[in-house]
Amino acid sequence: METISCNKLEDVKITIPKQVGKLENQKTTIVNVSGIEVGGKEVVIFAGPCAVENKEQLFETAKSVKASGAKILRGGAFKPRSSPYSFQGLGKEGLELLSQVNKALDIPIVTEVMDTRQVELVSEYADLIQVGSRNMQNFPLLKEVGKSKKPVLLKRGMMATIEEFLNAAEYILSQGNNQVILCERGIRTFETSTRNTLDLSAVPMLKHLTHLPVIVDPSHGTGLRWMVPIMAKAAVAAGADGLIMEVHYKPEIALCDGNQSLRLNEFSELMVDLGKIAKAVGRTIL
Numbered sequence: 001m002e003t004i005s006c007n008k009l010e011d012v013k014i015t016i017p018k019q020v021g022k023l024e025n026q027k028t029t030i031v032n033v034s035g036i037e038v039g040g041k042e043v044v045i046f047a048g049p050c051a052v053e054n055k056e057q058l059f060e061t062a063k064s065v066k067a068s069g070a071k072i073l074r075g076g077a078f079k080p081r082s083s084p085y086s087f088q089g090l091g092k093e094g095l096e097l098l099s100q101v102n103k104a105l106d107i108p109i110v111t112e113v114m115d116t117r118q119v120e121l122v123s124e125y126a127d128l129i130q131v132g133s134r135n136m137q138n139f140p141l142l143k144e145v146g147k148s149k150k151p152v153l154l155k156r157g158m159m160a161t162i163e164e165f166l167n168a169a170e171y172i173l174s175q176g177n178n179q180v181i182l183c184e185r186g187i188r189t190f191e192t193s194t195r196n197t198l199d200l201s202a203v204p205m206l207k208h209l210t211h212l213p214v215i216v217d218p219s220h221g222t223g224l225r226w227m228v229p230i231m232a233k234a235a236v237a238a239g240a241d242g243l244i245m246e247v248h249y250k251p252e253i254a255l256c257d258g259n260q261s262l263r264l265n266e267f268s269e270l271m272v273d274l275g276k277i278a279k280a281v282g283r284t285i286l
């Protein structure tokens with residue numbers, strides 16, 4: 001396999017694929033999400049519900065997170081659920097709602113694509129296409145989003161090593177799309193008290209090895225609403241280029257991941273604290 005040669009290999013004994021690998025002194029690649037730059041000085045906050053449920057839920061949540069300083073709205077229309085009987089997302093109707101809120105509030109949208117057959121449709125609506133943890137090694141899907149002109153948010157597979165994660169990103173770059181944001185979202189370990197084990201050491205490691213921007217998802221990373229702000233702050237301190245968090249206007253009635261979704265006021269309070277942490281590490285947020 002072709003790899004890059006750089007002094008990173010002296011202290012980290014893994015093989016770094018050539019296009020995602022960082023050359024000496026190479027700056028972080030800026031990924032432009034419809035005008036929002038991820039990978040620069042600003043720590044970019046992505047927020048919104050786990051799933052798009054209805055117009056009121058999406059608009060109320062979106063208006064509030066935007067007012068609090070979120071720059072990109074998240075919301076799943078196609079949901080990868082563990083049980084086939086759980087809410088699967090609104091599909092195309094969900095994409096339509098995202099498009100309405102995008103126009104009304106002028107906020108870019110990130111939403112997940114689960115299948116090669118959906119890439120064209122999702123690309124019409126999304127400003128940033130998400131490949132979820134369960135699909136990190138869906139190689140046909142990686143190739144397909146690699147052919148797309150839209151930037152891609154690639155989430156770390158829940159059982160993927162850093163080397164596998166980098167190779168998944170390389171699949172996308174190898175097809176001509178270098179607009180890729182990596183997302184650490186927790187991995188499976190022997191620990192059961194949290195939903196996943198948020199591997200914050202992945203942030204400095206990925207920043208060390210690759211030029212791609214790195215963001216953190218403390219919502220899926222912990223599964224616990226009260227822990228999200230703590231790990232969000234830790235992620236910014238560790239050098240993350242952004243955070244993606246689940247926020248819901250009424251988490252008690254959320255159809256998906258209510259337990260890990262911040263309330264609107266909790267999110268706005270967190271944004272104030274994040275601004276202070278960002279400043280302490282030479283970054284900005286608002």
Ligand code: PEP
Nearest residue numbers: 076132133134155185220
């Ligand atoms: C999500 O972000 O909606 C999601 C399903 O996350 P993950 O793929 O990390 O589980």
Ligand code: MN
Nearest residue numbers: 050246256257
């Ligand atoms: Mn979720």
